[in-house]
Amino acid sequence: MSAIDLIIGPVHPALHEPERFVFKIDGEVVVDVEPRIGFVHRGIEKALSERTFVQDIYLAERICGICNVVHTLTAVQAIENAFGIEVPRRARYLRTIVHELNRMHSHLLILGVACELMGFDTLFMLFWRDREVVMDLVEIITGNRVMSAYNIIGGVRRNISDFEISEIKKALGSMAERLKHYKKVFMEDPTVRARCVNVGYLSRARTLALGAVGPTARGSGVEIDVRAEEPYAAFDEVPYTAVVYNEGDSWARLMVRIDETLESIKIIEQCLDRMPSGPVKVPVPEAAPRTAEGFSVTEAPRGELLHHVYAKEGEDKPIRYRVRTPTYANIPAVCEMLKGGYIADIPVTLVSIDPCFSCTDRVALVDVNSGEKRVVDIFTLMRRYRK
């Protein structure tokens, strides 16, 4: 059998970002993986240091559209840390609520996409129907379905009324029931089990060695969650324990996401009950009041997210801004998962780390020896390998 390079990427419309993978395959088995990242380098870090702190929040929001709230939250926390600003308690609770709603919609999105890729379109539709409920809640609180623009330096944009609180509680109550039903489906359904169990296995030791973060690590039994370890926003008063599965396969990573969505509902309900009254924002200076570094780590839906900002006294722009996103940390882990698996399992394994890039849509099969090239789209591939 001659060695064949299977090239996936870089341009795909289904997921969110371009990404190229070269798979060395022997028959149907993946032997080696070469990732090639950097197709969507937008120079955001430099652009962040060219704009004022207020403008930076909106640029940071656009690093990732799906997890936009966590990017603004981390950015404002880092800037507040540099400025030395104390945020009102109520604002911290409101931030937590919107942050968790954002996590819910992100997890439901990827669970839906995972179901679609494993050929289970019914569950995909049901997940996305329930995701609409979360999107509507975000619109009620912040004024827009996706781009929330809610967190600002020194607090949040607007307060939440009692009527809105009752709306959220009503919607989340029925949501929890449906999610428990889907969890049962995920545990029992033959389609899901056949496509996910023992697919893309990564042991706990390898996960630790490769430095995976977020649900990818928690699916392999590594108990890391910034919300539990280093509480930010309101997590110091709303206790949280990390959801951990020990199986280490794609199924475990998807189950972590379902359980985290259920946990998010609990967190939001606790936040709504315990929320203190008071102001939601404090006035902040336009320019940095001191020369300092700001630092913030949060748990994004995909894992640990870090923003690091340097501010100089009297300047309204940061000198240097650094962002470290979770998918970057998960790429070595996903390459390890894919090795030894079948070509048909590539989409499910890739989607199980909830990548922030699009990679499962077009496949070019290249025979290295003859130079022959065939291009197949994802639907042909799915049809071929669904059986």
Next chain:
Amino acid sequence: MRLPSLLKEVWSNLFKKPVTVKYPFKRLPVSPIYRGKHEILRDRCTGCGLCAKICPAFAITMETIGDKVFPIIDLGKCIFCYQCEDVCPRGAIRRGKDFELASWSRGDLILR
């Protein structure tokens, strides 16, 4: 073989009304605080230019109309963050609910 547990839900959905709406004929209501097309209240504006200074997308320019200076918003550049509404000392920029902003020419997107 055991029947998949999702089959019951699939069956019940056959007799339910669709969740989606036929968009151009029926529009879903937007939230009361929805961030749509801006309303510029000329009588309140003092022409201070704070909105043009803060705009993260550089979508607002100040233009002299008659003997006063007013903000001009380019909706093609606007990211609808409404920082301009927050920063305005006189409340001259208001949130509108219009979200159907597609247009045939770029000139139509400039809001005077």
